[in-house]
Amino acid sequence: MSALAADRNTPLKDGELIAVPVAAAAKIFAGALVAASATGFATPGATATTLTYLGRAEAMADNTAGANGAISVQVRRKKAFKWANLGADLVVQADLGKNCYIVDDQTVAKTNGGSTRSVAGKVLGVESDGVWVE
Structure with missing residues (x-):
């Protein structure tokens, strides 16, 4: 392939709502924090170092x-x-703009838990009932 020498009709896909194949034996509830596993399949958020944050599940997916x-x-x-904000490792106002870490499918924490959590x-x-995460 070489650089363009003429106009190109480049395909477009909306990246706001995406369909992600679910990991084997996984059940993801609607509203859950969803991550990609090390092999690229959707999984509920969990304490692990191999996950990549994706967003929020729009519907339940039961692949158990x-x-x-x-x-x-x-x-x-x-x-x-x-x-939700993990009480034992609270995200606070001073963490604004900083990374927080996945604890489970609805909870985040201030730290990586001794290198056990993914970003x-x-x-x-930060509000009394939770943490806004982008």
């Missing part, structure tokens, strides 16, 4: 009896979502 990719889950991205995203706000 299926193989990798047997079903997909709709994941909303490019928004800020309010997740959830940037803190956009």
Whole structure:
């Protein structure tokens, strides 16, 4: 391939709501924090170092009896979502703009838990009932 020498009709795909193949034996609830596993399949958020934050599940996806990719889950991205704040490792106002970390499918924490947690995203706000994460 070489650089363009003429106009190109480049395909476009909206990246805000995406279908992601679900990991084998995984059940993702609507509203859950969704991550990609090390192999690229959707999984509920969990304490692990191999996850990549994706966003929020728009509907429940039950692949508990299926193989990798047997079903997909709709994941909303490019928004800020309010997740629970881990009481034992609270995200605070001073963390605004900094990374927070995945604890489970609804909770984030201030630190990586001694290198046991994956990054959830940037803190956009801290309220009494949760943390806004982009």
